[in-house]
Amino acid sequence: MIRITRSMIIVSILSILILAGCELGEKQKDKSQILAQWDGGTITEKVFNARLDQIPQFYRPRGGFTVEQKQKYLDDYSIEEIFYIEALSKGMENTQSAQEFYRQNAERVILDKYYQEQIKDKIKPTDAELMAYYEAHKDDFYKKSPTATLLYIETKTKENADAAYQELVSGKDFVEVMNVYTTNENLKKKGGKITNIRKGGYIPNIGRSEELDSLIFIAEVNDVIPPVEFNDAFHIVKVADLDLSTIRPYDEVEKDVSSRYTSEKEQELRAQILDKLFVKYNISIDTLAAQEIDFAEADSSDIAGSVVIIASSVPELVYTAKDFALEVSMFPMERKQLIQEANAKIDFINEKANNNVLYHDAIKKGYENHPEIADELRRAKMIGALREYYKQFVVDAAVVPEEEIVKAYEADKEKRYVNKPHVKVQEFACENQVTADFLLFKAKEAQTDDELNGLIQEYCVKTANDGMIGPIYEGGIIPGVGKDDTYLEKVFSVPEGSFSDVFEDMKGNWVFFKVVEFTPKSYRS
Known part of the structure; x- marks a missing residue:
């Protein structure tokens, strides 16, 4: 006999929210309040809250769970547990489908924990090891361009540019000079300052100038660069700051260094473990x-x-x-x-x-009994058994009139039961058009498949599987090439047994193909 104490559930949920756990203050020995019970099991407040905590943040209500939402979740949780008892009583956990479902899901959970303890937890780099890794790989991962901070004035005439330059080199305050001469109102609002200018890069509000760039990065701080003309304007800059270093400092990239180092060491340790296990x-x-x-x-x-x-x-x-x-x-x-x-x-x-x-x-090593993943593994077993129980005692037991089945099939067949048309081709890929044109002539003269295969091995840049590729599906990709609409269009326009013309694919090869087999659109019954 299975029963759920509905009144107890309601009282318990309300006590969580209203009484704020007054009763729990007296029960600190892992005896949290029972929220639901049935013959053979209970759900306690502790277990229920742990289950709620497992719900991904994305699916949680923005303002938190309401009493009604918690009640509904608890009802569903209880019913699921009851049906699981029923599924176990009928041996559903021993069915092939339930065991396959468990294996697929348990493997991920067990391997994650195994990887954490046998590999990740064993990699604990010291500061010296991280610094040594940084020194060895800084040219690979941490290069940077020299940067500068500029004070900038733009004028439309050479006379104004020269006047502004002379006032700056004489020591006059930059802002005063800028306010008199600059025509760049956007930068004027920012005091004429442009930050983080990269060597060889684009200068915001100015553009790209090799001449100005070269002058900036051979100057010294506080140098004023004479007017440079480009883009219909004259540009005067004062170098406010320079960072000529080409490597990012360690303290700036420490987290990335640690991540790269540990990842490499984890892969090395994994490879060592695999080598031993392959031998074992x-x-x-x-x-x-x-x-x-x-x-x-x-x-x-x-x-x-x-x-x-x-x-x-x-x-x-x-x-x-x-x-x-x-x-x-x-x-x-x-x-x-x-x-x-x-x-x-x-x-x-x-x-x-x-x-x-x-x-x-x-x-x-006993990871199937690891206490930290016991709940996840039990869940995998439960879902596998429940899926099989639902299939056998609900889906298979349901009696649906034949005409209703036919009606549902016709309504959904384009979405759920269609086999898309697909093609198998033999591809001839060449380095240039001249070779491809010659090879197409030779291929059309070939009398046997062996002759075609020989041409591929002698002349083509891709020889695997004698050029056979497929199935290629309508709207899909070309294996070994990728998404190539021109190629795809030709595949479905050439009759079975015929050759296409020569064309250039998206990889830059000159190709043609023979349609070996065409399978038209069909429907699964």
């Missing part, structure tokens, strides 16, 4: 198999799917082509497109191997 668990990666994988074949063929991409003496660390294909099948469309690139496959597999072995090591 006999990890090896078949990069060639990863590059050449055909996801559709790996998903449908037991032989192709059984190819081991990540090998290990530990069975749970073994990763096959079928595992890879399954993960890719759940990617968004654009990421599916990007993962077709050989380098993208290798990057993904390397990171997969790294994360899997670190996660395995974290589990071995």
